[in-house]
Amino acid sequence: MYEILKDDFFLWLKGQLGQKEILAPRLKEEGYLFLPWDGEELELTGYTNTLKPVKDAFFPQWEALIRYRMDKGKPVQVMGENPATKPLILFGVRPCDARSILLLDRVFNGPKYKDQHYRERRENTFVISLACSEPASTCFCQDLGISPLAKEGSDILLVDLGDKFLALADTLKGEEILQERPFSPATPGSMDKFQALQGVSRQAAAASLVPEILSGELSQVFVLPLWDEIYRKCLNCGVCTYLCPTCHCFDISDETTDTEGRRVRSWDSCMFGNFTQHGSGHNPRPTGKERIRQRVLHKFKYFPENYLAVACVGCGRCVAKCPVNFDIREVLKRLGGCQDDMSM
Amino acid sequence: MDKCIREIRDKAQELLETGQVEVVIGFTAGTLPGKSTPCFITRGEDCKLLVWDEGCKNNLANYLLKEKRKAAIIIKGCDSRSLVNLLTENQLSRDRVVILGAPCPLTEGCEGCQIKSPVIYDYLVSGKAGKTGEDDFHDVKTFARLSPQERKEYFYKEVSKCIRCYACRNACPACYCRECFVENNLPQWVGKSTQLADNLIFHLTRALHVAGRCVDCGACQRACPMGVDLRILNRKMLLEVKELYQFEAGLKEEQELPLNTYDPGDPEPFLAGGGEA
Amino acid sequence: MKEPKIVAFLCNWCSYAGADLAGVSRLQYPPNVRIVRVPCSGRVDPLFILTALKHTDGVLTAGCHPGDCHYTSGNLVARRKFTLLKSLLEFVGIEEKRVQFDWISAAEGNRFAARIRDVTEEVKGLEPWDRWGGRQDG
Numbered sequence: 001m002y003e004i005l006k007d008d009f010f011l012w013l014k015g016q017l018g019q020k021e022i023l024a025p026r027l028k029e030e031g032y033l034f035l036p037w038d039g040e041e042l043e044l045t046g047y048t049n050t051l052k053p054v055k056d057a058f059f060p061q062w063e064a065l066i067r068y069r070m071d072k073g074k075p076v077q078v079m080g081e082n083p084a085t086k087p088l089i090l091f092g093v094r095p096c097d098a099r100s101i102l103l104l105d106r107v108f109n110g111p112k113y114k115d116q117h118y119r120e121r122r123e124n125t126f127v128i129s130l131a132c133s134e135p136a137s138t139c140f141c142q143d144l145g146i147s148p149l150a151k152e153g154s155d156i157l158l159v160d161l162g163d164k165f166l167a168l169a170d171t172l173k174g175e176e177i178l179q180e181r182p183f184s185p186a187t188p189g190s191m192d193k194f195q196a197l198q199g200v201s202r203q204a205a206a207a208s209l210v211p212e213i214l215s216g217e218l219s220q221v222f223v224l225p226l227w228d229e230i231y232r233k234c235l236n237c238g239v240c241t242y243l244c245p246t247c248h249c250f251d252i253s254d255e256t257t258d259t260e261g262r263r264v265r266s267w268d269s270c271m272f273g274n275f276t277q278h279g280s281g282h283n284p285r286p287t288g289k290e291r292i293r294q295r296v297l298h299k300f301k302y303f304p305e306n307y308l309a310v311a312c313v314g315c316g317r318c319v320a321k322c323p324v325n326f327d328i329r330e331v332l333k334r335l336g337g338c339q340d341d342m343s344m
Numbered sequence: 345m346d347k348c349i350r351e352i353r354d355k356a357q358e359l360l361e362t363g364q365v366e367v368v369i370g371f372t373a374g375t376l377p378g379k380s381t382p383c384f385i386t387r388g389e390d391c392k393l394l395v396w397d398e399g400c401k402n403n404l405a406n407y408l409l410k411e412k413r414k415a416a417i418i419i420k421g422c423d424s425r426s427l428v429n430l431l432t433e434n435q436l437s438r439d440r441v442v443i444l445g446a447p448c449p450l451t452e453g454c455e456g457c458q459i460k461s462p463v464i465y466d467y468l469v470s471g472k473a474g475k476t477g478e479d480d481f482h483d484v485k486t487f488a489r490l491s492p493q494e495r496k497e498y499f500y501k502e503v504s505k506c507i508r509c510y511a512c513r514n515a516c517p518a519c520y521c522r523e524c525f526v527e528n529n530l531p532q533w534v535g536k537s538t539q540l541a542d543n544l545i546f547h548l549t550r551a552l553h554v555a556g557r558c559v560d561c562g563a564c565q566r567a568c569p570m571g572v573d574l575r576i577l578n579r580k581m582l583l584e585v586k587e588l589y590q591f592e593a594g595l596k597e598e599q600e601l602p603l604n605t606y607d608p609g610d611p612e613p614f615l616a617g618g619g620e621a
Numbered sequence: 622m623k624e625p626k627i628v629a630f631l632c633n634w635c636s637y638a639g640a641d642l643a644g645v646s647r648l649q650y651p652p653n654v655r656i657v658r659v660p661c662s663g664r665v666d667p668l669f670i671l672t673a674l675k676h677t678d679g680v681l682t683a684g685c686h687p688g689d690c691h692y693t694s695g696n697l698v699a700r701r702k703f704t705l706l707k708s709l710l711e712f713v714g715i716e717e718k719r720v721q722f723d724w725i726s727a728a729e730g731n732r733f734a735a736r737i738r739d740v741t742e743e744v745k746g747l748e749p750w751d752r753w754g755g756r757q758d759g
Contacts, residue, residue, distance in 0.1 A: 030505055030571040051570070052507070061507065062537035138376070233382040235406070238509035239569045255535050257676065266536040269509070274527050288410075323511050323567035324402055325374040325381035488712060496714025500754060525668055533668055541753035545671045548709060552667045555705050580712045584705055603705075606697035608687070614700075614707035614722050 001186040001194070002167040002178040009158070009165055012182050013128075014039045016089055020126075023057065025050050025092040034090065044092070048136040049315060053245035054097040055104060057090055058121045061242075062266035065117070065252070069260045083117045085124060093129040096141045096313040098153030100245035101127065106307040107248050126173065129154035133197075138316030140329055143209035146313055147201050149194075159194055166194050209329060210310055211336035214301045221301065222293070224338050230331055231288040233324045238269035240318035240326070241295070246303075246311045249275075270294045296331055348446060348471040349396045352418055355444055355467055357391040359416045365442050366413035371400040382407065394418070396449050403563040405517040408436055416442040420449065421473065422561035424462035425594025426517035429557055431464075432597060435520055442466050447473035454562050456481070456579070463595055481583045487576060499544075505570040506543045508536075512574055513550060515567035518557040525549060547577065555581035556602040559594040625678035625744045627654045629737070630669060632662045632696070635685035635726045642730030650734040651741040654681070663695030667706045670720060675753050679719050679744035681736065686724040696724070718743040719750065 004012070016022065017039055024037035025044065031051035069077040093101075101122075108118035132148035135141070141148060151157035155174035158165040167183055169175040177183070186194075214221060241247040251268035254261055268275060271292075276285045285291050303311035312328070319327050356368040372383040372393045380399030384407075385391055396418070404417055405426035419427060424445060430436045445465030453460065453474050460473035487495065510526070513519045526534045526546055534549075535542040551574075558578045565575045585591050588611060589602040631637040637658045643650060655677070659665055662684025673680045682703065684696040703722050710720055721740055725733050750756070 062539070229384070232384045232407070235511065235514040235567070237511035237514040237567065238507075239511050239567075242507050242509045243569060251536060253529065253532060253536050255532065255537075264535065264537055266538075272510070274523075319375070321569040323515050323563075323569075325376060325379045327375040330375060492711075492714040492716070494714070495712065499713040533672055539755055541675050541755040544753045545668070545675065548671055548713070549668045551709060552702070552706060577709065577713075580709060581705060584708050588704065589701070603698070603701055606694060606701060608697070610697070610700055611704070612700060614703045615724070 001191055002169075002183045003161070003164050003186040003190045004167055004183045005164050008182045010042075013089070013091065020087045020089050022089045022091055034092075037091070042092075044130075047092070048132070048134070048139070049094050049097070049317070050092075051243070051317075053243060053315070053317065054090065054093050054101065055245055055248070057088065057125060058101070058118050059104060059108065059248060059250075062264055063117065064262040065265050067260070067262045071259060081117075083120050085120065088121075088125045089128060090125055091128045091130075093127055093154065094132055094315070095129055095148055095150040095152075095154070095157070096139075096146055096315040097245050098127060098129045098157075099146055099150065099313045100153070100315075102153040103246050103303075103307070103309060103311055103313070104248060106309070110307070127153065127155045129157045131157055131159040131197075133160055136316060136320070138320040139314060140209065140316055140319075141314035142201070143329070144310060144312060144314045145208055147198075149198055149201055159197065161190055161193050164190065166190050209332045209336075210300055211332060211338070213335055213338055214297075214304075218297075218301065221297065224335070226331075226334055226338060227289050227293045230326075230334070231292040234271070234288045234292055234326055235324060236271050236273060236288055236291060237323065238267075238271055239321050239323065240328075241269040241271055242267055243317040243321055245313060245315055245317075246299070270298070296328070296335075300332070348449075348469050349394065351469045351471075352396055352444060352446060353391045353394050355469070356385065356394060356416060356418070357388040359442060359444075360386070360391065361388040364414075365416040367411065368394070368416045368418070368444075369404055369407050369411070370394045370418040370444075371396065371402075371404075374399055396446055398450060400449050401566055403515065403517055403561045405430060406515065406563075408441055409517070409520050414440055414442075416444055418444045418446055419462055419465075420446060421459040421461055421463070422448075422454075422457070422559055423517075424464050425459060425559035426561060428464050428594040428597055429518060429559065430520075432594075432599070432601065433557075445469065447471045450474070455483070456560065459595070464597070481579060483576065484579050484583050487580075500540060502573045503543045503547050504540055505572050506538065506547070507570055508538050508543065508546065509569065511567040511569060512564035512572075515563040516554065516558075517561075517563070518554045518559075519550070521553075525553075547572075547574065551577040551581055554578065556585050556589075556591065557593050558582060624653055625741065625750075626676070627679040627681060627737075627740055627744060628673040628677050629654050629656045629681040629683065630659050630662070630665045630673075631656055631725075632664075632684040632691075633658055633660050634691040635689060635724075636662075636683035636733065638727035639683075639725040639729045639733040642727065643734045644730075646730045648730055648734040650737040653741045654737050661690065661692055661695035661699075663690075663692070663699040665699060665702075667702065670706065674719070674750070675755065678750045678752075679721070679740055681721050681723065681740050683723045683725045683733075683736070686726055689726060716747050718747060 022037045023034040025032040025047050026035040027043055032047055034050055064081045067079045108115040151168045151170040155171045157168045167178055169178050249268045250265050252265050254263050277283050299311040359365045368385045371380040373395055374381040378399050380395050382402055403423050403426055405423045443465045444467050445462030446469040448460040451474055456479040458476045458479050460476055534545050560582055585602050591602040665682050670680045690696045723736050
């Protein structure tokens with residue numbers, strides 16, 4: 001464990017600007033967003049989390065994968081797109097979002113499949129997180145067993161101790177940095193403070209919100225009567241999925257004029273009606289019922305089965321921003337109460 | 345408002361228990377402060393869960409489009425105008441819905457709102473709606489006084505926030521196209537990126553598609569997670585339609601929508617040279 | 622500046638025939654225009670015009686004179702649509718001359734050629750168009 005005076009830390013961070021681009025939470029009209037930082041004072045009082053999740057840095061809302069040109073009488077020219085290669089520091093990531101990066105890694109940089117664009121961005125990025133001291137009313141990371149002081153997914157986690165930060169590393173890259181000045185080993189006093197904070201957060205951690213029922217047979221979970229009810233108020237917009245740090249579905253479309261074009265990958269959402277629309281006109285998820293069920297089960301059943309972790313980090317963005325107040329926490333609670341339905 | 349919600353609950357319960365409707369669409373308490381959430385009640389005893397308060401902001405008329413059961417709906421002024429529009433456009437059949445009108449529960453109300461009590465209903469809940477003021481469109485007029493460059497910069501800045509989640513479109517009762525132009529892919533009119541150009545084309549086209557049908561309920565803007573100022577576009581269209589064609593959407597049934605018709609003497613300010621041949 | 626690209630949406634029955642007449646009469650007009658033939662000016666969705674502005678610098682839409690529509694009232698319904706489109710564009714700061722409309726009959730080859738000359742000159746006189754913020758050359 002290490003520590004650093006806050007002023008020294010920001011001086012050090014500023015010193016990184018030469019070689020690296022830095023994204024930090026900046027307050028805009030609409031809320032905090034990760035935006036380029038060029039060294040001026042950061043306004044972080046009132047910062048709980050960014051409006052948009054951190055996935056944008058590795059898996060942007062849209063990107064061109066290739067460009068092509070077709071000239072008469074010549075073979076088609078295809079140009080690959082290179083994602084930005086300038087090393088990046090992401091500062092101010094919250095522990096829930098840091099965890100979401102680990103989850104996305106399993107999808108885009110796992111043993112089965114490696115996405116070149118994602119990987120290049122990911123490997124070029126150094127994540128410095130800020131532990132949470134005051135969670136928002138929509139936060140529920142602790143209900144999913146994630147600590148607001150967790151370092152998983154961060155290269156360095158900073159914990160606010162008043163005039164200094166306690167610094168913990170979760171990677172070798174992070175550890176190497178912390179071993180050097182201006183970081184110094186944590187004093188016993190700082191460590192005590194950290195332990196006290198941990199104690200508080202452990203006390204606050206409630207029982208897991210993920211209901212037992214979801215580890216049961218899919219054939220039973222799939223037909224629970226609650227799916228027939230909960231979807232009705234959903235507008236089938238993409239707010240929850242686009243603001244979700246772990247949602248990672250995308251679409252690929254060609255944008256062409258007569259002689260040239262580009263192939264674009266853009267976020268897609270299982271909440272949209274045309275997400276599963278077939279060319280034939282058939283839609284296997286014809287109504288909101290199937291779509292809501294997909295979103296809930298993907299996060300809490302299919303993803304755990306495929307990647308051994310729940311694909312929700314409790315950041316609460318979907319809860320806070322849903323236009324009709326669809327609250328995933330309520331759904332989980334109701335699923336928890338469905339045990340009786342199952343035995344029927 | 346106590347009396348108001350009691351009447352709503354009693355009437356809703358009666359409608360369900362006498363089998364006049366299969367479902368009541370209203371609001372129940374939400375999970376966040378200041379937010380009530382739309383609900384679908386099918387049992388008479390559940391009607392006590394209904395609320396009518398500051399948090400009841402969504403435009404419920406939207407839900408009737410998907411509702412296959414015979415439904416009762418609890419609506420305020422702007423929802424009722426949307427409903428009238430849907431009837432006018434043959435998207436609903438009047439005998440499938442029982443309308444429980446109630447005065448708008450928002451004490452502050454929305455700027456420019458003129459219709460706080462329902463314009464169409466089967467039962468009207470007693471209670472007084474808040475005051476309405478004359479809508480002088482001062483927001484639109486003030487904006488129009490900025491220089492073209494300033495207006496363009498503002499509009500580009502607002503639209504650049506958009507993440508294309510389509511919450512605005514899906515929250516809008518006037519946006520009921522089975523297939524939206526943004527989802528067309530043969531040809532693909534609007535790109536799927538959030539590049540400024542695609543965002544601009546989406547928002548401008550949408551404003552034009554709902555022109556003459558928009559009732560200024562504000563659902564689009566409230567639904568937007570990024571706080572894009574969408575209402576200014578809609579209100580510009582509202583003002584134009586009102587001044588040019590003396591039309592306000594959703595006020596009475598069976599009026600022809602301004603963009604479905606014409607007058608031989610319509611002004612032609614759009615012509616090259618301002619209309620003189 | 623680079624020569625501007627202009628798209629013209631012309632109705633099949635009047636304005637396109639007007640353009641044809643300009644051609645067979647060997648009237649000169651600038652080559653900046655690309656003509657798209659549409660069945661009726663009523664077919665022109667605002668989306669066409671907004672999308673055209675993503676790739677070009679100006680748009681002209683022309684149809685039959687009021688009263689002459691092949692489909693009786695297509696241009697009269699279009700008239701309201703264009704009025705709103707034009708006022709919305711002006712509202713968000715797009716120059717008035719960038720998007721233009723006119724009625725051109727099959728007998729008005731001269732009017733067509735003159736209109737193309739005017740539109741081209743007027744668009745040239747404007748600040749370069751940013752193509753909705755995504756300007757690429759061409």
